Every structure is written in C-alpha cells, then in structure tokens.
Amino acid sequence: MRLEPIENPTLARKLVPPALAIIATVVITALLAMIAGANPFSVLGLIVKGAFGSKFALLETLNRATPLIFTGLAVAVAFRAKFWNIGAEAQLYAGALITVLLGTGALAWPSFAILPTLAILSILAGAILLLIPALLKTRFGVDEVVTTLLFNFIFLLFISMLLEGPLKDPMGMGWPKSARVLPEARLPRIIDGLRLHWGFALAIMSAIIVWVIQARTTLGYEMRAVGLNRQAAAFAGIPVNLVLIKTALLSGGLAALAGFSEVAGLKGSLTLDLSPGFGYTGIIVAMLALLNPLAVIMAALFVAGIFVGADSMSRAADVPTYLADIMLATALLLMVLAIMLTRFRIVRG
Amino acid sequence: MEIIDILLSASFWAAAIRIASPLIFATLGELICERAGVLNLGIEGIMVAGAFAGWMAVYSGTGLWIGVGTAMLVGMLFGLLHSTLTVPFGLSQHVVGLGVTLLATSATYYAYRLALPEVTSPPKIQAFQPWDIPLLSDIPLLGPALFSQTPFTYLAFILVLVVSLVLYRTPLGLAVRAAGENPAAVAAQGLSVTAIRMGAVIIGSGFMAMGGAFLTMSAFDSFFFEMVNGRGWICIALVVFGSWKPGKALLGAVLFAAFDALQIRVQQTSLAADIPYQIFLMMPYILSILALVLMSRRAQVPAALMVPFNKGER
Numbered sequence: 032m033r034l035e036p037i038e039n040p041t042l043a044r045k046l047v048p049p050a051l052a053i054i055a056t057v058v059i060t061a062l063l064a065m066i067a068g069a070n071p072f073s074v075l076g077l078i079v080k081g082a083f084g085s086k087f088a089l090l091e092t093l094n095r096a097t098p099l100i101f102t103g104l105a106v107a108v109a110f111r112a113k114f115w116n117i118g119a120e121a122q123l124y125a126g127a128l129i130t131v132l133l134g135t136g137a138l139a140w141p142s143f144a145i146l147p148t149l150a151i152l153s154i155l156a157g158a159i160l161l162l163i164p165a166l167l168k169t170r171f172g173v174d175e176v177v178t179t180l181l182f183n184f185i186f187l188l189f190i191s192m193l194l195e196g197p198l199k200d201p202m203g204m205g206w207p208k209s210a211r212v213l214p215e216a217r218l219p220r221i222i223d224g225l226r227l228h229w230g231f232a233l234a235i236m237s238a239i240i241v242w243v244i245q246a247r248t249t250l251g252y253e254m255r256a257v258g259l260n261r262q263a264a265a266f267a268g269i270p271v272n273l274v275l276i277k278t279a280l281l282s283g284g285l286a287a288l289a290g291f292s293e294v295a296g297l298k299g300s301l302t303l304d305l306s307p308g309f310g311y312t313g314i315i316v317a318m319l320a321l322l323n324p325l326a327v328i329m330a331a332l333f334v335a336g337i338f339v340g341a342d343s344m345s346r347a348a349d350v351p352t353y354l355a356d357i358m359l360a361t362a363l364l365l366m367v368l369a370i371m372l373t374r375f376r377i378v379r380g
Numbered sequence: 381m382e383i384i385d386i387l388l389s390a391s392f393w394a395a396a397i398r399i400a401s402p403l404i405f406a407t408l409g410e411l412i413c414e415r416a417g418v419l420n421l422g423i424e425g426i427m428v429a430g431a432f433a434g435w436m437a438v439y440s441g442t443g444l445w446i447g448v449g450t451a452m453l454v455g456m457l458f459g460l461l462h463s464t465l466t467v468p469f470g471l472s473q474h475v476v477g478l479g480v481t482l483l484a485t486s487a488t489y490y491a492y493r494l495a496l497p498e499v500t501s502p503p504k505i506q507a508f509q510p511w512d513i514p515l516l517s518d519i520p521l522l523g524p525a526l527f528s529q530t531p532f533t534y535l536a537f538i539l540v541l542v543v544s545l546v547l548y549r550t551p552l553g554l555a556v557r558a559a560g561e562n563p564a565a566v567a568a569q570g571l572s573v574t575a576i577r578m579g580a581v582i583i584g585s586g587f588m589a590m591g592g593a594f595l596t597m598s599a600f601d602s603f604f605f606e607m608v609n610g611r612g613w614i615c616i617a618l619v620v621f622g623s624w625k626p627g628k629a630l631l632g633a634v635l636f637a638a639f640d641a642l643q644i645r646v647q648q649t650s651l652a653a654d655i656p657y658q659i660f661l662m663m664p665y666i667l668s669i670l671a672l673v674l675m676s677r678r679a680q681v682p683a684a685l686m687v688p689f690n691k692g693e694r
Contacts (some may be wrong), residue, residue: 032468034690067494115474167669173676174620176421176474181665190656245459314478351493356486364461364479367471 048369056362058134063357067350074348078355079263082336082345088343090226094297094333096328098123098306100234101289102313103284103320104241111245111322112254113261114168114275116161118179120310121186121284125160126153126287128190131198131209131301134216147215150233150291158187158280158288165279170274183310185379191303200300209301218296230292234328237285241324244281245365255280258361314361319371334359382649383642392641393525397533402427402594403694404536406615407622407629408543409587410490414619416580417560417684421477422462423588424612425484430455430589432488435596435603438505448532448593455589457581458484463581468574470688481612489605502602508532513582533599537630539587544626555578559683565687573689588612598686610665617668621675632671640664645675 037044082092102119109116125153129152138145164178194207202210218229245251253274256264265271293305316334320326341355383512386392406427413420418428434451438444458480465476497505508530517527537547547553555576558566563573596603618636622629646652651658 034470035420045430067490117478167673171673171676173669173672177613177616177620177672179670180668181610181617184665185662186609188658188662192656193660196656242521311482312474312480315482320473351490353486353490353493357483357490358487360483364465364476364483367475368465368469371469371471 033378034371035378037084037374037376042374045373048372049366052362052365055062055365056358059361060354060358063369064348064350067354069348069350073353074344074350077164077344077347078337078340080340081347082340087327088339092332092336092339093227093231095186095339095354096331097228097231097234097296098289098293099312099331099335100231100238100291100328102309103316103331104234104237105282105284105286105289106313106365107322107324107327108241108245108254108285108318109278110317112258112275112278114165114278114282115176116164116177116179116279116282116286118161118164118182118308118310118312119282119313120306120308121179121183121290122157122160122283122286123157123290123293123310124186124190124304125283126290127294127301127305128193128290129153129156129287130216130291133210134212134295135210136213138216139213140215142219145213145216146218146295149295150288153287153291154284157283157285157290159283161279161283162276165276169275185305190301194301194303207303209269209300212295217299218292226291228296228372230296232287234331237288237326238328241281241285246325250274250277286313289313312359315359318363320365324326383646385428386642386645386649388521390521390524392645393521393638394528395641395644396634397525397529398637399601399640401529401533401536402591402599402611403615403618403637404540404591404630405594406588406591407618407633408539408611408626409584409591409618411626411629412547412556412584412587412625413581413686414543414685415560415624415682416577417682417687417689418463418466418577418581419473419477419686420459420460420462420581420584420588421474421616422480422484422522422585423477423615424608424610425481425488426585426588427592427595427608427612428453429458429484429488430592431596431607432492432592432603433589434593436491438597439503439529441651444506444508444597447593447597448535448590451589452586453594455592456497456586458589459582459585460561460578462585463578466688467577467581470690473627473686492603502604504601505597506599507596508598530598532594540626540630547626557682559689560684562688563684567689577689588615591615595596614664614668617672621671622671623675623678623680636664636667636671639667652679 044255061075064074065069081088083089102123105119106116130149133152134149138148163173164182167173167178168175189192194209198209200208200210221227221229253269256269257271257274261271289309294301298305312334316327316330320330337355337358341352344350345352406423410420410423417442430451433454434447437450438447462480464638466473511531513527517523547557555566555571559573559576566573567578592608595607601692618629618632621632643663647657647660
C-alpha cells in the first residue's frame with residue numbers, strides 16, 4: 032500500500048474519518064466496560080452525566096480543565112515548532128514551587144501586587160527549567176524528548192526532597208505538604224458562590240494570547256516554519272536555534288502557569304499529588320486540538336469531562352477509573368490516524 | 381574507604397548485573413527499532429505491559445518460561461500497533477510512541493484492577509531462582525557476580541550475542557540496518573522497507589516487554605504500579621550512549637547499573653547520613669542525561685531514523 036495526497040478533499044473526506052475515530056473510541060470503551068461486567072450503555076451515560084450532568088459536575092469539569100488548558104497550550108506551542116517538550120509535568124511543579132516559596136509569607140503584599148508577581152515568576156521558573164533541555168539540544172544536539180522526560184523524574188524527586196525538608200509544613204501532621212499560601216495570594220472566584228477561580232479565566236486569556244502570537248506575529252510565523260522544515264527555515268534566514276529557545280521559554284512558562292493556578296486557585300498548598308499527570312495529559316489535549324491554541328480549550332474541556340465523568344462512573348458502576356485513560360489514549364491514536372486520512376488516500380501497490 | 385569496600389564485594393557486582401538485566405532487554409529492543417529507522421517511545425508502556433503479562437501468566441498457573449513468552453507476545457502486539465501506525469501510515473513517531481505508552485500503561489492498570497480487585501498488598505509468585513554455573517561460579521568475585529544469576533539474566537547476555545550476530549553477520553541484519561540508513565536502496569533491491577521496519581519494531585517491542593517481565597519475574601516476585609518508573613526512558617538514553625551498537629549498549633547498561641547499585645549501597649553507609657535519599661534516587665536520571673550530553677556529539681544516528689518511507693517518493 033501507498034499513500035497519495037488528496038488535492039481537494041471533499042467535505043465528506045474531512046468529516047468521515049474523525050467521526051469514525053470518535054465512534055470507534057466509544058465502541059472500544061463500551062467493550063472494555065463489558066469486560067468489567069458492567070452495562071456499557073449505563074457506563075457511557077454515567078461518564079457523560081458525571082461530567083456535564085449537573086452544576087456541580089460542570090464546575091468540577093471546568094476546574095479540572097484549567098490546568099489542562101495550560102499544559103495543552105504548552106505542548107501545542109512546542110510541538111508546532113517540532114520541539115518535543117514532554118516535560119510539562121516538571122514545569123508545572125516549577126510554577127507551583129515558586130508560588131508556595133513566595134506566596135506563603137515571603138511576599139506579604141496585597142492581592143493586586145502579589146498575584147501578578149507570582150504568576151510572572153512562575154512563568155520564569157518554568158521557562159528556565161525548559162531552557163536547560165533546549166540549550167542541550169541547540170548546543171550539543173541532545174534529543175529533548177529524553178531529557179525533558181527524565182527531568183520530570185528529577186524535578187519530582189527535588190520537590191519531594193523540599194517537602195520533606197525545608198518546605199515541610201510544621202502544622203502538617205507529618206505529611207509531606209507545604210504551608211498554605213496567604214489569603215492575598217489566593218486566586219478569587221470569578222463569580223461569588225460558584226466554585227470556579229480566576230485561573231480558568233487566565234487559561235482562556237492565555238489561549239487567546241498564544242493564538243495571537245501564532246497567527247499574527249513574526250515569532251509565530253518562524254515557529255511554524257521551523258516546525259515544517261528546519262533546513263528550509265534556516266535557508267530562508269530564520270535563526271532556527273533562537274526560535275527553538277524562544278519556543279521552549281514560551282512552552283515552559285505556559286506549563287508553569289498550570290502549577291501557579293492549581294496552588295493559588297484550587298489547592299492552596301503544594302503536595303506531591305498536586306498533578307495527576309496534567310503534564311502528560313496535556314499532550315493528548317494538544318493533539319486532539321490539532322495544536323490549535325483556541326481548540327485546546329475545547330479539547331481540555333472534553334478530556335477533563337472524561338476524567339471527571341469516569342471518577343463518578345467508577346464509584347457508581349464499579350469499573351476501574353483507568354478506563355478513562357484507555358479511552359483517551361485510544362482517542363489520541365485513532366485521531367492522529369483519522370486526521371492523516373483526511374489528507375491522504377490509500378492506494379494499492 | 382567504604383566505597384572501595386563496596387566496589388570489591390561480589391554482592392555489589394551481582395546486584396549490578398541484576399539491575400542491568402531488564403535494561404539490557406529493553407535497550408536491545410529499542411536498538412533494533414531505531415536501527416531500522418523507527419523511534420519507539422512506546423517502550424515505557426510496553427515494559428509495564430510485559431511486567432504484568434508475564435507475572436499474571438505465572439500467577440494463573442503457567443510455567444515461568446511460558447510467562448516470559450506471554451510477556452513477549454503482548455509486547456509484540458503493541459509493537460504491531462505502533463509499527464502499523466508509524467510505518468505504512470507514516471504517522472509521527474513521537475505522538476504514536478507516547479500514545480502507545482499511555483495505552484499500554486492504562487490498559488495494564490485496568491487489567492490489574494479487574495484481575496485482582498480485592499488485593500491490598502500485591503500477591504507473589506515463585507520467581508526465577510539463581511542458577512550457579514558449575515566451575516565458573518567458583519571464580520572469586522567474577523563467579524558470584526556473573527555466573528550465579530537467574531537463567532533470565534543469562535538469556536539477556538545470550539540475546540546481546542544473538543542480536544549482534546544477526547545485525548552484523550546476516551543478510552537480514554544488513555537489511556534492517558539499511559532500512560535505517562538508506563531505505564531507498566533497500567527498496568531498490570526489491571525488499572519491502574515496510575515489512576522490515578514493522579518486523580523490527582514488533583521484535584524489538586517483544587524484547588522491551590521481556591525487560592519489563594524481568595522486573596516481576598526475576599528481580600522481584602510481584603507486580604505493583606509505577607514499577608517501571610522511567611526505566612524505558614533510560615533505555616532510550618542507553619541506546620544513544622551505546623552508539624546504536626549492541627555490545628556498547630550492554631556495556632552502558634552494566635555501567636549504569638553499577639552506578640545505581642553503588643548509590644543504593646552508599647545510601648546505607650555513614651557517608652549518606654546528611655544527604656536526603658532523593659538525591660540518590662535522582663542519580664540514575666542525571667547520569668542518563670550526562671551520558672547523552674557526552675555521547676551526542678560523537679553518536680552516529682541511523683540516517684533515516686524518524687524519516688517515514690513512502691515508496692516511489694523521492
């Protein structure tokens with residue numbers, strides 16, 4: 032078999048493969064639920080209801096989507112330039128670390144001063160953390176996939192060390208947990224009485240800013256050019272290494288905002304389970320959004336919905352929550368295949 | 381002084397070889413994939429799946445070697461999935477690899493929860509036992525380190541030999557290497573690049589799963605979450621460190637494992653009294669990055685690594 036590009040894909044060509052991918056994902060999920068001895072229809076219904084079925088569920092989904100928008104943007108920005116940042120998890124913790132380092136008393140400022148400061152310093156921390164793999168790549172040609180992955184392990188151990196040492200909350204009953212940030216350093220709720228903090232609004236704004244950078248600025252154009260063809264970009268006079276480093280700084284900063292928003296908006300303190308893999312899930316979010324920053328918002332809501340829905344489904348139907356992870360991995364693989372099939376046709380020979 | 385004592389003890393080297401064994405399997409597996417031109421980031425998840433599949437087979441009553449075979453088969457299935465998407469369809473090897481890791485890991489955890497819903501502490505199996513090789517195991521220092529291991533470890537060393545021979549001394553090996561260097565030339569010979577690459581990824585993934593199975597069937601005797609813990613990613617670094625050559629990769633794995641064994645032992649001495657244990661746990665990952673930095677300039681990357689091949693396209 033051989034792949035042949037399609038010159039002018041029809042509307043059906045553009046819609047049918049992704050639709051089939053979604054249907055196949057749902058069917059596979061249903062089959063797995065049956066293996067677990069549950070009624071597949073009720074499992075799927077429980078996931079949807081648990082994610083979007085009530086005001087409480089919806090708010091939970093929006094809260095869960097917030098860090099995923101940040102990490103999804105981080106991945107989308109990096110992957111667009113074919114800079115494979117798999118380290119959003121570590122960068123998230125870098126932002127969270129700065130937030131508790133300075134937010135628990137070191138800076139006793141009013142909200143309007145401390146919150147932007149914490150956000151900006153978090154961005155810097157995440158950017159610097161990703162700068163190391165980026166420089167290793169541009170200076171020594173070290174593949175960033177492996178370095179960013181390994182950094183996740185190193186940085187989490189570093190956080191664990193701090194939480195059992197200098198950062199440990201003396202009032203924490205022995206748990207490896209930091210002190211709580213000051214009330215001034217907490218992100219307020221967007222609407223009184225609704226459990227949704229300003230981190231969500233910040234995430235939406237970030238998505239719009241990233242979209243503007245990508246669609247309307249020289250940097251955005253250069254990032255796309257570097258991603259499409261590094262040699263051609265260099266030939267056209269684009270400073271490829273500099274663009275990669277700028278991409279890394281932007282990507283690391285975005286991921287770090289997830290950590291800032293989780294600590295300042297939701298949790299109030301830093302623990303080792305602050306992120307249940309938001310950094311890795313960001314890759315799924317970014318791919319489902321086809322690396323489009325605005326679509327990242329939708330993809331993050333979808334992915335967060337699956338996780339929140341699966342949590343409540345698991346309690347009701349006694350099916351392991353890992354079903355959600357399988358569903359998302361399947362959706363990811365089928366969707367990249369489907370997107371390819373919207374642009375190529377398979378021919379024999 | 382304490383460190384010299386450690387380095388001269390046979391138990392230290394025996395531990396190093398034991399720690400190296402799973403890495404040898406998985407590194408060989410990744411090496412085969414990459415030599416054929418495919419980066420397989422599914423390695424981490426495939427190791428998780430192999431660790432569970434092998435252990436589960438033995439736990440449900442099969443023999444140990446059947447367990448190893450089961451793990452390999454499961455690994456090969458994930459290899460089939462990975463290679464179908466990356467080779468004929470030419471999808472991004474990064475995205476597919478990470479997707480396979482996510483899928484394999486979550487499917488494994490799902491299966492574990494379904495198979496053993498009630499357990500609080502993971503059940504044990506009767507794992508591989510050390511097997512002294514007559515005469516050789518009596519050599520001081522070297523004997524207990526090299527020739528008093530489990531048969532699963534011996535298999536790792538045999539496999540390095542076999543893979544080297546096949547890769548450098550057979551037409552099949554030449555075809556695999558050529559698929560990673562110059563696929564157009566392979567196609568010109570009338571061979572199918574697609575078949576060679578898919579075959580390499582499937583076999584390589586089988587080896588990765590055996591590496592995972594070593595953890596549950598020889599190093600330990602039960603399966604638990606987070607068991608693989610980044611070993612797959614370390615193996616990708618080891619492939620680079622070994623310049624894509626099986627012998628050098630073996631050396632890298634043993635060297636790496638020796639450092640790992642050393643940090644475990646230093647942790648228990650007075651030297652470590654004031655050093656947080658996390659510093660020691662970081663060492664393997666930091667070491668891997670340093671190895672990458674040292675070797676990357678000299679590394680001879682297969683020329684067509686990560687380059688999809690579409691017949692008839694120039």
